[in-house]
Amino acid sequence: MSADVGERQPRSRDLLVLEFTELHWRLSLLIKASVTSQVEAASARLAALAASTTPHQRQAVVVLARRGGLSMSELARHLMISPSSATELVDRLVERGWVERQPDPGDRRAVVIRLSAKASRQADEVNQMLHAGVASLLLQLDDLELAGLVGLLRQLVGDDTERLGTVGQMAPPSGEAR
Numbered sequence: 001m002s003a004d005v006g007e008r009q010p011r012s013r014d015l016l017v018l019e020f021t022e023l024h025w026r027l028s029l030l031i032k033a034s035v036t037s038q039v040e041a042a043s044a045r046l047a048a049l050a051a052s053t054t055p056h057q058r059q060a061v062v063v064l065a066r067r068g069g070l071s072m073s074e075l076a077r078h079l080m081i082s083p084s085s086a087t088e089l090v091d092r093l094v095e096r097g098w099v100e101r102q103p104d105p106g107d108r109r110a111v112v113i114r115l116s117a118k119a120s121r122q123a124d125e126v127n128q129m130l131h132a133g134v135a136s137l138l139l140q141l142d143d144l145e146l147a148g149l150v151g152l153l154r155q156l157v158g159d160d161t162e163r164l165g166t167v168g169q170m171a172p173p174s175g176e177a178r
Contacts, residue, residue, distance in 0.1 A: 035133035056081065056089055061098060061115065065123035069112035071104065 056079060063078045064070065070078065076086035090113055093099040098119040104110040115123060138146055 030137055031134055034137045035130050037133065056085075057093060057096075057098075060089055060093060061119055061123055064099065064113065064115045065120070065127070069102070069114040071110055071112060075113055 059079055060075065063075065067074075067078070072086050072090065073083055075090070076083045079086065079089075081089070090099060090101070094101065097116055099113050100116050101111040102114055104112045141149065
């Protein structure tokens, strides 16, 4: 193999990496726009709710909705913040009625942080809107194409959810099979 051929392949791969990065950014924007339209159409109340919270508060609710009850240290790890910051964050969420501290059955000195019933309902509603927004975006793909895309993304991301922190399996809206 000549030096020219060896040099062309990395350049082509570099261009593909650049294109992937651009396409990933554009896909993120499309998903955001699609979900935003779902939120606006479904509920001005939820849009106001989102505007009145901090990104860490919203992320904490998302993590707890996906993972269930977590210890304070687990929540801090998933949010990539210090335990003291997590405690302050949970204090604010408790004041808003979004989360509850419950005794940890395995350690009487510790607590488990869980979403309140009110926050669980809102998280379900947001999950349904997210699902609807992404589903409408993916309508242009047939089932085989979508399965191929998901398979490629699984291959790329892998199954290392601990390393990925807040990324977890999202449940489909109520009444739909996984």
